[in-house]
Amino acid sequence: xxxxxxxxxxxxxxxxxxxxxxxxxxxxxxxxxxxxxxxxxxxxxxxxxxxxxxxxxxxxxxxxxxxxxxxxxxxxxxxxxxxxxxxxxxxxxxxxxxxxxxxxxxxxxxxxxxxxxxxxxxxxxxxxxxxxxxxxxxxxxxxxxxxxxxxxxxxxxxxxxxxxxxxxxxxxxxxxxxxxxxxxxxxxxxxxxxxxxxxxxxxxxxxxx
Amino acid sequence: xxxxxxxxxxxxxxxxxxxxxxxxxxxxxxxxxxxxxxxxxxxxxxxxxxxxxxxxxxxxxxxxxxxxxxxxxxxxxxxxxxxxxxxxxxxxxxxxxxxxxxxxxxxxxxxxxxxxxxxxxxxxxxxxxxxxxxxxxxxxxxxxxxxxxxxxxxxxxxxxxxxxxxxxxxxxxxxxxxxxxxxxxxxxxxxxxxxxxxxxxxxxxxxxxxxxxxxxxxxxxxxxxxxxxxxxxxxxxxxxxxxxxxxxxxxxxxxxxxxxxxxxxxxxxxxxxxxxxxxxxxxxxxxxxxxxxxxxxxxxxxxxxxxxxxxxxxxxxxxxxxxxxxxxxxxxxxxxxxxxxxxxxxxxxxxxxxxxxxxxxxxxxxxxxxxxxxxxxxxxxxxxxxxxxxxxxxx
Numbered sequence: 001x002x003x004x005x006x007x008x009x010x011x012x013x014x015x016x017x018x019x020x021x022x023x024x025x026x027x028x029x030x031x032x033x034x035x036x037x038x039x040x041x042x043x044x045x046x047x048x049x050x051x052x053x054x055x056x057x058x059x060x061x062x063x064x065x066x067x068x069x070x071x072x073x074x075x076x077x078x079x080x081x082x083x084x085x086x087x088x089x090x091x092x093x094x095x096x097x098x099x100x101x102x103x104x105x106x107x108x109x110x111x112x113x114x115x116x117x118x119x120x121x122x123x124x125x126x127x128x129x130x131x132x133x134x135x136x137x138x139x140x141x142x143x144x145x146x147x148x149x150x151x152x153x154x155x156x157x158x159x160x161x162x163x164x165x166x167x168x169x170x171x172x173x174x175x176x177x178x179x180x181x182x183x184x185x186x187x188x189x190x191x192x193x194x195x196x197x198x199x200x201x202x203x204x205x206x207x208x209x
Numbered sequence: 210x211x212x213x214x215x216x217x218x219x220x221x222x223x224x225x226x227x228x229x230x231x232x233x234x235x236x237x238x239x240x241x242x243x244x245x246x247x248x249x250x251x252x253x254x255x256x257x258x259x260x261x262x263x264x265x266x267x268x269x270x271x272x273x274x275x276x277x278x279x280x281x282x283x284x285x286x287x288x289x290x291x292x293x294x295x296x297x298x299x300x301x302x303x304x305x306x307x308x309x310x311x312x313x314x315x316x317x318x319x320x321x322x323x324x325x326x327x328x329x330x331x332x333x334x335x336x337x338x339x340x341x342x343x344x345x346x347x348x349x350x351x352x353x354x355x356x357x358x359x360x361x362x363x364x365x366x367x368x369x370x371x372x373x374x375x376x377x378x379x380x381x382x383x384x385x386x387x388x389x390x391x392x393x394x395x396x397x398x399x400x401x402x403x404x405x406x407x408x409x410x411x412x413x414x415x416x417x418x419x420x421x422x423x424x425x426x427x428x429x430x431x432x433x434x435x436x437x438x439x440x441x442x443x444x445x446x447x448x449x450x451x452x453x454x455x456x457x458x459x460x461x462x463x464x465x466x467x468x469x470x471x472x473x474x475x476x477x478x479x480x481x482x483x484x485x486x487x488x489x490x491x492x493x494x495x496x497x498x499x500x501x502x503x504x505x506x507x508x509x510x511x512x513x514x515x516x517x518x519x520x521x522x523x524x525x526x527x528x529x530x531x532x533x534x535x536x537x538x539x540x541x542x543x544x545x546x547x548x549x550x551x552x553x554x555x556x557x558x559x560x561x562x563x564x565x566x567x568x569x570x571x572x573x574x575x576x577x578x579x580x581x582x583x584x585x586x587x588x589x590x591x592x593x594x595x596x597x598x599x600x601x602x603x604x
Contacts, residue, residue, distance in 0.1 A: 059302050145302050176322065183318035191298040193233040195317045197345040199354055200227045
């Protein structure tokens with residue numbers, strides 16, 4: 001594991017070219033595919049080649065948000081596709097994620113980099129149903145608005161018949177899922193609850209299926 | 210419980226549905242005592258608002274008695290409350306700035322996608338007003354689940370009749386915010402398009418804020434009469450040419466501030482309106498916008514245009530040149546209801562604002578479909594329909 005912090009660079013060496021000036025926008029908003037490679041370079045250990053990511057501003061202190069996220073058992077509270085996360089030890093966790101048609105996909109994840117209050121990076125280990133890696137950055141927001149939380153995720157959309165089913169969740173809408181999960185994280189941290197427009201417990205349970 | 214449900218264009222029914230339950234710690238369940246049909250409910254009734262689903266419970270103007278509370282609600286059982294139509298968390302950046310209708314959290318995460326695509330950022334949740342604004346069940350029912358009940362509802366002191374305070378839920382603060390957005394200065398002449406409830410309340414508010422003259426524009430004689438009662442001068446656009454009349458009545462200057470309280474279903478067979486109707490019916494454009502165009506063109510140089518009226522889509526033929534060349538200020542937005550409640554409740558208690566004049570019909574909930582039809586078809590006589598779930602059919 002690297003001791004040095006991987007830093008987000010705003011310029012990168014694009015394949016076959018010399019240094020190319022790059023704007024200040026996050027790589028997840030890039031129009032070109034070289035961004036994937038550049039994003040991968042920012043991860044200590046990267047798995048997957050499809051890039052997705054979102055940022056949300058949360059009106060709470062950085063340390064508080066980091067601490068909640070770092071306890072991975074908490075994540076199922078706002079990640080709707082996650083059935084459960086078993087924390088195996090300080091660095092290892094086992095993820096069970098809902099897939100279409102009542103199936104689940106599973107993998108073990110290892111924390112590849114961690115800076116308290118600032119960064120959590122992870123990668124799936126060998127044998128993952130959906131190889132993936134990513135990083136969550138916590139930064140102070142400007143103007144005293146709390147914390148910006150950025151999720152950057154690289155993953156491999158699985159192939160095959162089963163893969164196609166899984167792709168419904170992972171290939172087509174990973175950005176939307178990340179966006180929705182981050183909104184729920186924000187709701188939970190700011191208000192203490194996840195907003196729902198369900199009217200009854202039965203409706204709420206059905207929505208979470 | 211019984212509830213008014215939407216099933217399609219001009220098709221609303223009173224159905225039996227499951228009672229609401231406490232789902233989150235800050236929830237409360239309210240037993241509805243009074244709930245009104247809003248002019249913006251007619252947009253739903255007419256099928257202008259996308260993302261409606263069959264069975265959706267309508268209603269965003271309501272009040273009632275607290276009958277159940279979650280662990281973190283600050284309400285007490287038995288309290289009478291008026292509930293704002295905007296669902297706001299009270300803890301995000303926007304709520305901190307009292308921009309409650311822009312609350313980041315009131316709209317559930319999945320529902321936010323639609324407005325994010327359409328408007329760039331999602332807005333707060335609203336009761337009973339499509340899935341784009343959350344898909345929340347509304348208050349035209351016997352009971353309603355109110356999320357973030359520690360932030361929205363205002364407790365009504367005993368001895369004040371429902372009819373006096375019901376409109377705190379939407380149209381009174383909306384009229385007030387419309388006048389506030391017009392940034393009225395002493396001596397101002399304010400023109401108000403539309404003498405529906407919001408227009409009438411903005412006339413009252415404009416005078417309270419120091420306007421010297423208010424000119425009210427509509428074509429329903431009864432509504433213009435009500436405007437006159439509050440001290441406004443009137444223009445009936447079926448009798449007079451609005452722009453010419455405004456210019457003459459203001460000595461060639463134009464109104465200092467213009468308030469568009471009409472919105473996306475502007476009546477009137479003007480050429481641009483007819484084109485809008487064709488476009489709307491062929492899904493080329495969604496909003497019919499004669500009133501806002503006229504407000505911008507009539508407004509004096511350097512004046513202010515306030516737009517409480519509801520628009521949902523994209524329009525063309527917008528007089529951007531007039532807006533720019535004359536240096537106008539345009540302010541608009543869904544109402545930040547929570548911000549105005551304490552002040553407006555006081556104004557009602559001190560008899561500075563009367564809202565009861567508006568109510569033309571009181572019906573039991575079971576007759577809600579008739580109420581919609583009546584409000585839709587006879588806008589001259591039917592100024593406001595209030596549904597009372599407690600009222601028996603025989604009454």
